[in-house]
Amino acid sequence: MNDMATTIDPAPDVPAAGAPVEAHPVEAHDPPFPVRTTLMGTIGSVLLLLGALGAGGILIRDPIIGTGPLSWVRYGHGHILANGVLYAGFGLVVWAWVRLGRYMLAGRIGSRAILIASGCWMAPLLIAPPLFTRDVFSYLGQGAQLLHGLNPYTHGPAELEILPNVVQNVHPVWQTTPAPYGPLFLLVAKGVVALTGDNVIAGVIVTRLVLLLGLGAMVWALPRLVRHLGGKLPITLWLAVASPMTVIHLFGGPHNDAMMLGFLCTGVLAVLERKHVLSIVLVTVAMLIKPTAAIALPFLVWIWCNHLPGDNRVRNFLKAGLASSAIFGVVFVLGTWVSLGSFNLGWVTGLKAPQLVTNWLNPATGVGQVIYTLVHFVINVPESPFVTVARLLSWLALAVFFVRQWWKSRYGGNEAIFRLAMTLLAAAILAPPTLPWYLTWGFVIASAFPWRRRHLAIVVGVSILLVMAYYPTGEQALYDWWFVVLTLVLGVYAAASLLRPDPLGLIAAWRKQTVPDFVSSPPTPAKR
Structure with a gap:
């Protein structure tokens, strides 16, 4: 574990990783x-x-x-x-x-x-x-799809004809893309929409x-x-x-x-x-x-x-x-x-949807954009x-x-x-x-x-x-x-x-x- 210290390492007064519970006594008084x-x-x-x-x-x-x-x-x-x-x-x-x-x-x-x-x-x-x-508007839109029988992994929220307030607030990029989230979360989003309906707030x-x-x-x-x-x-x-x-x-x-x-x-x-x-x-x-x-x-x-x-x-x-x-x-x-x-x-294929986002916060995308800019000159x-x-x-x-x-x-x-x-x-x-x-x-x-x-x-x-x-x-x-x-x-x-x-x-x-x-x-x- 020697290379652990290069990123996260104990300060002089901090016990080493893996120290027993007794190394961290409960505070005797409230500061x-x-x-x-x-x-x-x-x-x-x-x-x-x-x-x-x-x-x-x-x-x-x-x-x-x-x-x-x-x-x-x-x-x-x-x-x-x-x-x-x-x-x-x-x-x-x-x-x-x-x-x-x-x-x-x-x-x-x-x-x-x-x-x-x-x-x-x-x-x-x-x-x-x-x-x-x-x-969060995408969460609600995809939960609304599941609630009303539309598969969020093959359809975008734009295809849902009811709950217009929910659907129209989904970002344009995600209106026609499949959901990239796991099925249990979509079940949670479905429950939220079942409770709140078209009330987005x-x-x-x-x-x-x-x-x-x-x-x-x-x-x-x-x-x-x-x-x-x-x-x-x-x-x-x-x-x-x-x-x-x-x-x-x-x-x-x-x-x-x-x-x-x-x-x-x-x-x-x-x-x-x-x-x-x-x-x-x-x-x-x-x-x-x-x-x-x-x-x-x-x-x-x-x-x-x-x-x-x-x-x-x-x-x-x-x-x-x-x-x-x-x-x-x-x-x-x-x-x-x-x-x-x-x-x-089908939700596995939805994992491709977030890759539509491109910005230099992702180092590979940033490098690609820099090289493109240089070549484009x-x-x-x-x-x-x-x-x-x-x-x-x-x-x-x-x-x-x-x-x-x-x-x-x-x-x-x-x-x-x-x-x-x-x-x-x-x-x-x-x-x-x-x-x-x-x-x-x-x-x-x-x-x-x-x-x-x-x-x-x-x-x-x-x-x-x-x-x-x-x-x-x-x-x-x-x-x-x-x-x-x-x-x-x-x-x-x-x-x-x-x-x-x-x-x-x-x-x-x-x-x-x-x-x-x-x-x-x-x-x-x-x-x-």
Whole structure:
């Protein structure tokens, strides 16, 4: 496991990976609570809510604002103002998250404060229009198809003649494309539409409430994963729960990755606790929600194999592999049948649909576009061959990476979980398309390992880029180069702020006038 330290490594005061439970004693007292920081993030979320009414994923026909006296927030100067309010809210949420991280690193707050702050930041977004995406409208459209007997894996929502409010809000790119999601998630979306009908606003809110179950399972599993994987719980919760990637993308979006992660985290926990059958069941269910969770299954086989008694590794591997395959087959067939009413594998072909998205956030696509641009200066050629070849090479690189990581996991234990997480991250980056919220797949698992402070700072900068990679409306912003440069500058400043408060001295003048952030006695100075 020597190469683990190159990415995630214990700080001087963090136990090594695999440390026993006793290495992480329960806090004997409750640390002071950061009221002002929590309030700052909550105000930011309220501003996100208000700004999204004019600049977020708004409805084509809004029954609340519509053409009424507030409709001005969606046009001209009103729309500019709404964007300003929304980005101001995002800035406050990020600022509060960074402040919370500094308190956490200094040992001034514990996991309880981080969870409460996260809940406060998510609460206003429950009723907000979709933020930085319109995917939830696709969920509802595909659920409506299944509800009314139209196969989402062979037809696009545009072919559904009823529920016009649901259908017309699906993004034009996905109106005629098959669903790329697992059948169990479409069953969930079907249930949401059965409850809310053609009321899209209610559909979005109910979808968020359902996805909260996945976030809840993730929050339940993370403390137990930390005990196995050697991390520190406050750091893990700050990374995986309080992050803008979770608060804004997974919940504010919302995205069904939150539900998949709930089953994935509990499945990984189950295999570490030697509940092997339950682990395969849970991760197979995660795959039936979001197919990429299937990447985790071969790694779980190695862990099961190493838990079996005896020294015959080949026999143990065959036992674990055959048992895992049988369990997977039963759950896969049953889950598909229950969801679709038949054993229909048409959803596998739907996985091609997201590849319609092209942007440089996927490195292969970016390389293909750069080469095309250079060649296009000399000769008039189409872009698609360059992107296609680059993506093919990226797929091959991912396959090699996957096999290598899987083989290196053959001794099981924490190393297998680490390599599982890295492979999920690699899939999000190398397999087209790379959408910002995809990076949560492996990142949430990786958050339970030990982290170095400078790596936490990198996470801050990357998180800001991944949220702002799309405009609040859900359209990508990656080719607005001035906007990208501004985002990078802000990301670097925020990353530096985690390790050193106010690195440029921009708010030093306010410092003497601010009130203490904590409700108890004044906190001790942060450790450097």
